[in-house]
Amino acid sequence: MNENQKHHAHPSPRRVQVLREDVARKIAAGEVIDRPYSVLRELLDNAIDSGADQIQVEIADGGTRLIRVSDNGSGMNSEDLSLCFQSHATSKIEHEDDLLRIQTLGFRGEALSSIAAVSKLEITSRAEDAPEGGVVIVHGGKKVSQTTKAWGKGTSIGVSDLFFNLPARKKFLKRSATEAMLCKNTLIEKALAFPHIQFEYRTEGTLRFVLPGVPPQIESNHLQRILMAYPDLGDEKLFFSVQGSGDGFSFTAVIGEPGISRGDRKMVQVYANHRRIQEFSLIQAMEYGFQGFLPGGRYPVAFLFLDADPAFVDFNIHPAKREAKFTILPEIHRRVSRSVQEILSNHAKQTLSYQQRSASPRQDIGVTSFLHHNSTGQLQGHPHGATPADSPPNSDFPARGVQERIPNWNRPMPRSTSELYEPHAEPMSSNPAPRHESEPYRYLGQVFTLFLLVELENSLYMIDMHAAHEKILFEQFSQNPRPQRLLLPLELTELDEPINPELLQELHALGIEIETNESGTYQIISLPGGLIGKELYLAEFLGGFRGTKDDLQRSLYATMACRSAVKDGDYINDRIAHAIIQGALQLENPRCPHGRPIWFEISKDELFQLVGRT
Numbered sequence: 001m002n003e004n005q006k007h008h009a010h011p012s013p014r015r016v017q018v019l020r021e022d023v024a025r026k027i028a029a030g031e032v033i034d035r036p037y038s039v040l041r042e043l044l045d046n047a048i049d050s051g052a053d054q055i056q057v058e059i060a061d062g063g064t065r066l067i068r069v070s071d072n073g074s075g076m077n078s079e080d081l082s083l084c085f086q087s088h089a090t091s092k093i094e095h096e097d098d099l100l101r102i103q104t105l106g107f108r109g110e111a112l113s114s115i116a117a118v119s120k121l122e123i124t125s126r127a128e129d130a131p132e133g134g135v136v137i138v139h140g141g142k143k144v145s146q147t148t149k150a151w152g153k154g155t156s157i158g159v160s161d162l163f164f165n166l167p168a169r170k171k172f173l174k175r176s177a178t179e180a181m182l183c184k185n186t187l188i189e190k191a192l193a194f195p196h197i198q199f200e201y202r203t204e205g206t207l208r209f210v211l212p213g214v215p216p217q218i219e220s221n222h223l224q225r226i227l228m229a230y231p232d233l234g235d236e237k238l239f240f241s242v243q244g245s246g247d248g249f250s251f252t253a254v255i256g257e258p259g260i261s262r263g264d265r266k267m268v269q270v271y272a273n274h275r276r277i278q279e280f281s282l283i284q285a286m287e288y289g290f291q292g293f294l295p296g297g298r299y300p301v302a303f304l305f306l307d308a309d310p311a312f313v314d315f316n317i318h319p320a321k322r323e324a325k326f327t328i329l330p331e332i333h334r335r336v337s338r339s340v341q342e343i344l345s346n347h348a349k350q351t352l353s354y355q356q357r358s359a360s361p362r363q364d365i366g367v368t369s370f371l372h373h374n375s376t377g378q379l380q381g382h383p384h385g386a387t388p389a390d391s392p393p394n395s396d397f398p399a400r401g402v403q404e405r406i407p408n409w410n411r412p413m414p415r416s417t418s419e420l421y422e423p424h425a426e427p428m429s430s431n432p433a434p435r436h437e438s439e440p441y442r443y444l445g446q447v448f449t450l451f452l453l454v455e456l457e458n459s460l461y462m463i464d465m466h467a468a469h470e471k472i473l474f475e476q477f478s479q480n481p482r483p484q485r486l487l488l489p490l491e492l493t494e495l496d497e498p499i500n501p502e503l504l505q506e507l508h509a510l511g512i513e514i515e516t517n518e519s520g521t522y523q524i525i526s527l528p529g530g531l532i533g534k535e536l537y538l539a540e541f542l543g544g545f546r547g548t549k550d551d552l553q554r555s556l557y558a559t560m561a562c563r564s565a566v567k568d569g570d571y572i573n574d575r576i577a578h579a580i581i582q583g584a585l586q587l588e589n590p591r592c593p594h595g596r597p598i599w600f601e602i603s604k605d606e607l608f609q610l611v612g613r614t
């Protein structure tokens with residue numbers, strides 16, 4: 001059975017009952033209804049738990065006038081209807097032990113009663129085995145009426161006049177459009193977690209969108225749903241799905257190829273047991289996977305759908321279930337980042353071997369533009385339209401000292417040397433790599449899996465992309481020692497020996513603050529800006545460092561730079577290539593931290609001489 005359906009294929013046959021007090025007390029209850037979208041989230045959870053495969057949502061006035069969720073799920077009988085809006089009334093758990101085996105989104109028996117208390121609620125439903133349906137109306141927590149009604153299948157819950165009896169709360173609401181947007185985002189999150197369910201969305205009586213259910217047997221169901229929900233992300237070809245598993249968990253990660261990276265983390269999303277959660281370390285796990293594939297300041301498009309054995313994960317710690325406690329987090333972290341890293345590396349290799357195979361005799365000069373080679377359209381996963389002209393290069397690298405070291409930087413350049421000297425023998429004519437208008441150089445492509453070929457002034461540069469990136473990062477680390485507190489301390493679980501206190505002090509001076517926690521393990525609590533996101537490499541470095549405090553700084557920065565930099569054979573897109581080229585051309589000392597030159601340069605004159613021209 002597909003992961004999506006595993007937990008929800010069979011709605012609970014149990015009926016609604018009020019929890020015993022001792023069980024109720026174990027539940028992290030709290031005020032869960034503060035905005036229209038929290039009502040929608042709870043109603044959607046209930047509809048999903050009912051086993052529905054069709055869910056309709058309707059809101060009016062940003063959800064303040066009406067929020068209605070209708071489903072074709074298992075429904076409720078008249079007894080359920082009279083209990084379901086009461087506090088601690090649930091059909092999903094019975095005993096305290098059930099909290100360890102939760103398979104449903106709901107378990108507290110709190111949501112409907114919290115909603116009922118602050119709105120006018122109308123629930124219409126029919127249980128599958130009941131001859132007819134019923135309607136219960138509850139205003140401000142008080143039952144107004146309960147009657148029978150002819151009703152087809154499932155449940156429809158309408159919430160009107162939210163906060164009609166809490167004017168103070170109502171004042172805190174934003175404009176209708178903002179509340180409506182939050183509702184829509186809530187719906188999309190649920191839809192992403194349950195691709196097999198069809199969702200319809202109406203506002204002010206107008207159908208806005210339908211997300212048809214993707215049959216669970218379709219392996220790429222998560223990806224299909226993501227692309228339906230976020231059509232701007234582009235084409236299926238720009239994505240990979242990767243599956244992984246370990247003891248007590250399995251996951252699917254849907255990741256966008258590095259060329260579609262973004263400037264913020266909105267598209268790095270983590271879902272655990274079908275709930276979107278804000279678990280920073282899992283967000284980080286995917287970002288680690290992208291290390292070496294994205295320059296600093298860029299974030300991937302990456303969705304993680306994790307299914308963990310309920311025994312290892314506790315959602316009963318946050319009233320809105322936005323947080324979870326995992327007992328197997330480090331292992332999940334490791335598997336996820338490794339899988340992402342592997343798929344990206346494999347893709348890079350495939351792309352390279354394709355490039356090598358397809359190089360035409362004309363391109364035997366070795367200049368195969370990496371991203372512009374689209375004659376066969378087979379370069380799966382490449383961002384279409386990501387040409388230098390329309391994707392401005394990343395400006396993360398500091399722009400200093402350019403004028404001093406590269407004379408005549410601003411002088412207009414010929415578009416290509418061949419234009420000047422051999423007008424009919426343009427080697428790149430079938431495959432032009434246009435010069436970025438704002439750049440004084442022309443990027444020609446990547447050769448021998450390592451070198452970026454650049455024409456600048458009267459020279460051809462072959463830039464070792466690893467060495468260049470390494471040195472750029474090395475300089476960045478040295479320039480940005482101001483410590484920043486991590487959102488969540490990172491445990492250094494892999495250290496098998498205590499860190500020498502002298503070293504700890506020295507690290508502190510470099511902006512790396514490490515504390516020991518109650519259980520005696522080390523945790524990093526702050527890092528210099530440049531090292532944020534690279535904590536894993538830091539942990540590895542500290543585990544293996546045997547030097548003295550005097551060579552700590554250099555050795556640390558060099559190791560971190562080497563580990564974080566793109567590697568020989570990595571697939572890099574134009575944006576990254578430009579960022580590396582610009583950073584490299586601006587280096588004071590174009591040598592890598594180990595002292596090797598970063599590029600080989602040959603002038604036009606030397607080249608001409610080599611072929612016997614003068």
Ligand SMILES: Nc1ncnc2c1ncn2[C@@H]1O[C@H](COP(=O)(O)OP(=O)(O)OP(=O)(O)O)[C@@H](O)[C@H]1O
Binds near residue numbers: 090105112
């Ligand atoms: N759409 C629905 N279809 C069928 N039964 C429903 C539906 N909505 C609510 N119920 C029933 O009403 C009960 C109470 O719902 P409520 O949302 O208050 O609690 P819960 O889902 O059990 O837990 P939680 O408070 O964590 O959401 C549910 O346990 C379920 O039996």
Ligand SMILES: [Mg+2]
Binds near residue numbers: 105
């Ligand atoms: Mg519920």
